[in-house]
Amino acid sequence: MKSSCDVIVIGGGHAGVEAALAAKRMKAKTLLITMDVDKIGYMSCNPAIGGIGKGQLVKELDALGGEMGKATDFSGIQFRMLNKKKGPAVWSSRAQVDRSLYLKYMKDAVKNIDILEGCVTELIVKNKIACGVKLKDKSSIKAKAVILTPGTFLNGVIHIGLEHFSGGRLGDPASLGLSDDLRSLGFNVLRLKTGTTARLDAKTINFSKMRKQPGDNPPVPFSFSTKKITGKQIPCYITYTNKKTHDIIRKGLDRSPLYTGKIKSTGVRYCPSIEDKIVRFSDRDRHQVFLEPEGLKRDQYYPNGISTSLPQDVQLKMIRSIPGLERAEIRIPGYGIEYDFVNPTQLRSTLETKLIENLYHAGQINGTTGYEEAAAQGFIAGVNAVLKIREKSPFILDRSQAYIGVLIDDLVTRGTQEPYRMFTSRVEYRLVLREDNADLRLSGIGHNLGLVSKKDYEKVVSKKINISNEIKRIKNTRGYLRTRGLSDEEMKQVEIELKYKGFIDRQSKEIENFKRIENIKIPEGFKYKGIPGLSSEIIEKLTITRPINLGQASRISGMTPVAISVLMVYLKRYKETLCKKRQ
Numbered sequence: 001m002k003s004s005c006d007v008i009v010i011g012g013g014h015a016g017v018e019a020a021l022a023a024k025r026m027k028a029k030t031l032l033i034t035m036d037v038d039k040i041g042y043m044s045c046n047p048a049i050g051g052i053g054k055g056q057l058v059k060e061l062d063a064l065g066g067e068m069g070k071a072t073d074f075s076g077i078q079f080r081m082l083n084k085k086k087g088p089a090v091w092s093s094r095a096q097v098d099r100s101l102y103l104k105y106m107k108d109a110v111k112n113i114d115i116l117e118g119c120v121t122e123l124i125v126k127n128k129i130a131c132g133v134k135l136k137d138k139s140s141i142k143a144k145a146v147i148l149t150p151g152t153f154l155n156g157v158i159h160i161g162l163e164h165f166s167g168g169r170l171g172d173p174a175s176l177g178l179s180d181d182l183r184s185l186g187f188n189v190l191r192l193k194t195g196t197t198a199r200l201d202a203k204t205i206n207f208s209k210m211r212k213q214p215g216d217n218p219p220v221p222f223s224f225s226t227k228k229i230t231g232k233q234i235p236c237y238i239t240y241t242n243k244k245t246h247d248i249i250r251k252g253l254d255r256s257p258l259y260t261g262k263i264k265s266t267g268v269r270y271c272p273s274i275e276d277k278i279v280r281f282s283d284r285d286r287h288q289v290f291l292e293p294e295g296l297k298r299d300q301y302y303p304n305g306i307s308t309s310l311p312q313d314v315q316l317k318m319i320r321s322i323p324g325l326e327r328a329e330i331r332i333p334g335y336g337i338e339y340d341f342v343n344p345t346q347l348r349s350t351l352e353t354k355l356i357e358n359l360y361h362a363g364q365i366n367g368t369t370g371y372e373e374a375a376a377q378g379f380i381a382g383v384n385a386v387l388k389i390r391e392k393s394p395f396i397l398d399r400s401q402a403y404i405g406v407l408i409d410d411l412v413t414r415g416t417q418e419p420y421r422m423f424t425s426r427v428e429y430r431l432v433l434r435e436d437n438a439d440l441r442l443s444g445i446g447h448n449l450g451l452v453s454k455k456d457y458e459k460v461v462s463k464k465i466n467i468s469n470e471i472k473r474i475k476n477t478r479g480y481l482r483t484r485g486l487s488d489e490e491m492k493q494v495e496i497e498l499k500y501k502g503f504i505d506r507q508s509k510e511i512e513n514f515k516r517i518e519n520i521k522i523p524e525g526f527k528y529k530g531i532p533g534l535s536s537e538i539i540e541k542l543t544i545t546r547p548i549n550l551g552q553a554s555r556i557s558g559m560t561p562v563a564i565s566v567l568m569v570y571l572k573r574y575k576e577t578l579c580k581k582r583q
Helices: 014-025 054-064 068-075 099-109 178-184 243-251 274-280 312-320 371-389 403-414 435-448 454-477 488-499 501-518 536-545 550-554 561-582
Strands: 004-010 030-034 048-050 076-082 092-097 114-117 120-126 129-135 140-148 157-160 163-166 189-196 199-201 211-213 236-240 288-293 300-304 330-332 335-342 359-361
Touching: 004 014, 004 129, 004 371, 014 030, 014 099, 014 140, 014 371, 030 140, 048 054, 048 068, 048 371, 054 068, 054 092, 054 371, 054 403, 054 435, 068 076, 068 092, 068 099, 068 371, 092 099, 120 140, 120 178, 140 371, 178 189, 243 274, 243 312, 312 330, 359 371, 371 403, 435 454, 435 488, 454 488, 488 501, 501 550, 536 550, 550 561
Parallel strands: 004 030, 004 140, 030 114, 140 359
Antiparallel strands: 048 092, 076 092, 120 129, 129 140, 157 163, 157 335, 189 335, 199 300, 199 330, 211 236, 236 288, 288 300
């Protein structure tokens, strides 16, 4: 094992895997430190990838050279395009995956990366620069950059009813000590909560009482490099809670950690526990439950929609009140988990921390929820860590370029008080930033970073040319879309571009206006104090956030149009003064 390396990645979850793979593929000496080498890339919650807004993240990650899309295609057992009845701006891919196959793929993907099984308890920081880590066994490893991706393990506490105990997820220990170290370095460490459902024995489920939900035929791959999904596809099933279910839950609330004050942190608003649903939506007489298979050979199902931290006896009664689950047996109980995260406004747009140079945070430590959000952040952190130590320009995607850009800009500019989840509604330019054109938008960037092969990039270039030529032909001849010589993907692109041309042109103009203000850069270390017309509150917000441009400044919570106008004028004068001095 190396006593020193270029990049250390702490944590072997979805963020950690993408960070380590990106760094390694950019030819950096990379070390991945994880508490369990057998659970690298493990899906702690439901065995699915994608969803509304999340599918776009995975497609973009794939176009840039990430791994999650390929892993999903390898292990996918049901693929569905969501929002298909709506316009292409909100089409989102989702796949049910085989949990074991996904884990197998990811473990194989990192086989050429140095991996150390251990627990990091402290960062080595000198002169506010991260330069290594200390482990629980008192050993230390030097590095030029450190990427922290602890998921829910950071000071994690698991709740099942009124019972609670330390853990990063059920069956795994929490990461202790690192939170205190981060606080000592000046980070604002906060607390969030998430949860999961019970896992059910497939042999005890009566699927005949449920509605079968098949996948798309043919299934559409996640990765642009996958020609066809060849794995076996199986259905999911839908059932519903009822009045009896709700009565059981209400009677059990006196033993719920959510409603007895045991859990004090904020949970996921868009994916609430079944207890929350019953209390907050008391007028609803039923809630949908998706029975999702965990694999082809795993006789276990995930009942998506009834995440809970109720006691096990209440969980069993609740589950058995649902049609089709009258004789269901629980293999693993549902549980809630509280964990530490760091206020993401303490990050730069590269995901490097503002307090400690060469330290990067990615995933749930930044307040996000979901495999997809974590993977996207891990990739960005991995790339930027390597670029930083090589003294190259940072890699930043803005809101007009990618969902990933929106995700990171939201976090570092506005922060979050609850687990952040990506949606299409968060994205201003979603008609341009569709998941189907992610390769056309981003593969060139991935190629320039050395993460997309020349062969794959040349395919994208050829695809662009074919699409462009066909659009020109149709415009010049007023003809019809021809099928000869174009692939299905190319024909789809031509059809969308022509059908929505007016809307796309309008959004493109909006992007031009966005770029104008985004291109007004704010110098590093710029002093706001003393600028006439800026209130003390505005100066404080700007000083804390340290926006990199006027566009980011305009998105800070509480920022006023007047303040932005004042800042624009002052920045112009500031730059004119600098130019005169240089002359």
